[in-house]
Amino acid sequence: AQSVSQHNHHVILSEAASLELGCNYSYGGTVNLFWYVQYPGQHLQLLLKYFSGDPLVKGIKGFEAEFIKSKFSFNLRKPSVQWSDTAEYFCAVNAGDTGRRALTFGSGTRLQVQP
Amino acid sequence: NAGVTQTPKFRVLKTGQSMTLLCAQDMNHEYMYWYRQDPGMGLRLIHYSVGEGTTAKGEVPDGYNVSRLKKQNFLLGLESAAPSQTSVYFCASSYSGGQGNQPQHFGDGTRLSIL
Numbered sequence: 001a002q003s004v005s006q007h008n009h010h011v012i013l014s015e016a017a018s019l020e021l022g023c024n025y026s027y028g029g030t031v032n033l034f035w036y037v038q039y040p041g042q043h044l045q046l047l048l049k050y051f052s053g054d055p056l057v058k059g060i061k062g063f064e065a066e067f068i069k070s071k072f073s074f075n076l077r078k079p080s081v082q083w084s085d086t087a088e089y090f091c092a093v094n095a096g097d098t099g100r101r102a103l104t105f106g107s108g109t110r111l112q113v114q115p
Numbered sequence: 116n117a118g119v120t121q122t123p124k125f126r127v128l129k130t131g132q133s134m135t136l137l138c139a140q141d142m143n144h145e146y147m148y149w150y151r152q153d154p155g156m157g158l159r160l161i162h163y164s165v166g167e168g169t170t171a172k173g174e175v176p177d178g179y180n181v182s183r184l185k186k187q188n189f190l191l192g193l194e195s196a197a198p199s200q201t202s203v204y205f206c207a208s209s210y211s212g213g214q215g216n217q218p219q220h221f222g223d224g225t226r227l228s229i230l
Contacts (some may be wrong), residue, residue: 004157009155036221043205043222044207052216090157090158092158101163101211104160105150105159106157107155107156108155
């Protein structure tokens with residue numbers, strides 16, 4: 001079974017600061033990796049995903065993530081955060097080499113951006 | 116398109132009462148999922164379905180039942196509600212293509228309180 005660890009539970013940044021949120025997973029086979037964002041009071045929305053090809057993937061709103069297979073990591077980055085990025089961020093994984101589509105989520109990282 | 120619609124949005128129950136949460140999607144997705152979201156624990160999979168008439172258990176299925184009589188609907192039932200089931204419940208759906216790399220689309224959630 002897969003598991004996902006997000007070590008940063010709560011991050012506070014000032015506007016224009018750079019962001020990196022950590023995500024590590026445990027699974028030895030092929031994986032599909034996702035970052036979702038949940039703005040206050042809203043449902044989860046997809047930020048970006050990786051399943052093959054270039055390990056550096058770009059998503060919406062200036063976010064990007066890098067898949068490092070040797071480190072079992074898929075960290076989320078943004079060069080300059082805005083107040084509107086205040087939200088909760090979830091890393092998720094499923095096994096690409098099985099028929100299972102259901103996601104295993106990390107516990108989430110709450111990002112607070114101060115103006 | 117409405118996407119994924121959950122009803123109701125809020126509900127308060129007494130211990131021992133029963134209720135059904137409805138999820139409807141209009142994207143013709145084969146896969147549907149029910150998750151619960153608890154503080155500090157991310158989203159955990161309760162049950163899922165890979166097609167009409169089929170259901171399967173997820174990580175935390177105890178105390179819940181599901182049915183998928185129609186492709187567009189996925190019902191989550193609580194037969195005898197317990198305070199431990201106080202949570203926010205999210206339904207999601209996804210296309211079956213690829214090897215699980217299709218993103219899941221989420222509903223707005225149902226906030227359920229059990230007294």
